[in-house]
Amino acid sequence: MNPNLQLSLSQQLKLNPQLQQSIKLLQLSQLALQQEIQYQLDSNPLLTLLDDSYSESKTAGSDSNPELNANLLANAFPNNRNTNNVEAPANSRHIDSGQQHSTYSAHNDGEMSLENQFQESIGLREHLEWQIQMSALSRADMEIAYYVIENIDDAGFLTVSSQEIIEQIQQDFDHRFDPDEVEAVIHQVQQLEPFGCASSNLQQFLLLQLHLAIEEASSPQQPTLKLAQKLVRHHFDCLCKHRYPDLIKRLSLTRQEMDNALSVIQQLRNKPNHQYIGEVTEYIRPDILVYNLHGSWHAQLASNNAPQLDINHQYAQALRQSNNTYDKQYLQQNLQRARWFMQSIEARNDTLKRVADWIVQHQQNFFDCGESALRPMRLKDLAEDLKLHESTISRACSEKFLQSPTGIYELKYFFSNAVPSTQGGEWSSKAIKNIIKQYITAEPSRKPLSDIELANRLQEEGITIARRTVAKYREALNIPPSSQRKLFTNS
Known part of the structure; x- marks a missing residue:
């Protein structure tokens, strides 16, 4: 076999750094975007933050629609019944069931309460250790208390027995404590705040x-x-x-x-850590604001969540005046990076605005009538209308949220499959789920509707789906079957 050389031509598609950065920024959430902007500000001296950009954007609104002001936005939410889209905790009727806590809420003022600042700075175990340090325990009992606290889970329960704590201490310090002494320290931890931490069950x-x-x-x-x-x-x-x-x-x-x-x-609590110390409440800042203007719904970027960027003119002037080759090359590279980053931010906002406009335009009835009027939508339809790729639409909708007078919704919420109607048109699968939920909510408690009866009622509405499809939608709503929904009274 003799070695030889061959010449061939081929084409490869490669993304340039600017396009890669645009794709990365497009799929970032609001929080991740702010972190990326802060990283660029810290690492690039040619990139600077305009003065008072946060305060100006909060009062002036989006630059994409200068006709809107703060008063107009305030009038856009006259009957905001559920802006935060937060459900009230369900009252527990059993001693082994807990309360439901929503993790979604709007937080538009940019400031955190003292409670949330406290939650970020200290966790449950740190809070218990601080109280132990302030107590009058001996040094030996304090060491036992540290081992007890280390074995407490997030709910506040002790995950090991007193014997296992003794074995842990003996393995680390080759010293064995008396079981009664360990139990006494566990009792001391249980008296701390939150009360009852270190309970075994x-x-x-x-x-x-x-x-x-x-x-x-x-x-x-x-x-x-x-x-x-x-x-x-x-x-x-x-x-x-x-x-x-x-x-x-x-x-x-x-x-x-x-x-x-x-x-x-x-009325008793079912977990010691009822204050959720150490669990930081994650607030959702909407990327899109929906408002009603002259009877029609429109979308606007919530530009107050992103600062306004500009080129640092002092360094740009130094670039023009510098004679040092190394300094000039360094400043030139960072100037190009700053321009690329600013262009990528503009491209992200432009794509997000186009996607939001299309969604709001096609879901006018949803904002007027609610979930039952949600129209079916597919990524493919939106991509074809906007002349974009489906992957671009998917990135633009990922972890992006829209705020309307009825609540906060993820952009992906508006996409659902279509079910043909016998009366013409199509139904969204989410709208059908909402109708099923309404039927079950209004059903007699002693004679709940079966899946077949639900399918028959949907048939009357022009929605033809099989019983198993009704069962699948009902299970997706976490609604038990009719046999379990029936209420029995104790004789």
């Missing part, structure tokens, strides 16, 4: 709360509290399984006594 945490309530309660409240304590201590399994008639019969109680005791138990 829910039952122990409930008993700690009841014991404290009995000590502080007046005489008329004592019998009910002690009955609740007895139920939790000796009949916890029956409580979890809701076998209340068996408990009434076994303990010779009246229905009123049982109801009073259950009411006390249901």
